[in-house]
Amino acid sequence: MKDIDPYQPLYPIGVVADILKIHPRTLRVYEQEGLIKPARRGGKRYYSNSDLQWLQCLRKLLTEEGLNIAGVKKLLSVAPCWQIRNCDEETRKKCPAILNFPIPCWELKPKSCIEKGLKCEECDVYKQKRASVISTKCCNE
Numbered sequence: 244m245k246d247i248d249p250y251q252p253l254y255p256i257g258v259v260a261d262i263l264k265i266h267p268r269t270l271r272v273y274e275q276e277g278l279i280k281p282a283r284r285g286g287k288r289y290y291s292n293s294d295l296q297w298l299q300c301l302r303k304l305l306t307e308e309g310l311n312i313a314g315v316k317k318l319l320s321v322a323p324c325w326q327i328r329n330c331d332e333e334t335r336k337k338c339p340a341i342l343n344f345p346i347p348c349w350e351l352k353p354k355s356c357i358e359k360g361l362k363c364e365e366c367d368v369y370k371q372k373r374a375s376v377i378s379t380k381c382c383n384e
Contacts, residue, residue, distance in 0.1 A: 252282035252289035259290045263298055276312050297373045300381035319372050
């Protein structure tokens with residue numbers, strides 16, 4: 244049997260809301276706040292196993308750790324995207340993520356990403372920042 248890609252969008256919003264025991268509206272708020280970028284198919288939101296893991300961590304940070312949405316955004320801005328991508332000086336001078344730091348690049352939808360056809364939910368920066376927060380703040384090992 245083939246392994247499932249953890250980033251493959253599989254679950255509609257209702258299923259994810261049921262798994263997390265929250266209202267679908269809460270997931271839409273997280274999306275509006277830039278904390279999650281579900282894939283879209285036919286106008287509907289689909290979440291991956293990686294998204295589900297991130298949302299479980301996010302819920303823990305918000306309900307058990309006492310953080311608010313602004314605090315989670317601050318955590319996500321700790322490692323700048325240009326460090327993860329090793330951007331050269333010329334690229335950094337033009338990058339809206341640097342000019343608007345500490346706003347995460349996925350909230351800005353940089354022109355360079357749009358021109359290259361890059362989607363935030365598929366971006367290494369987006370994935371690595373979430374993975375970093377999950378491993379440092381949400382793993383109980």
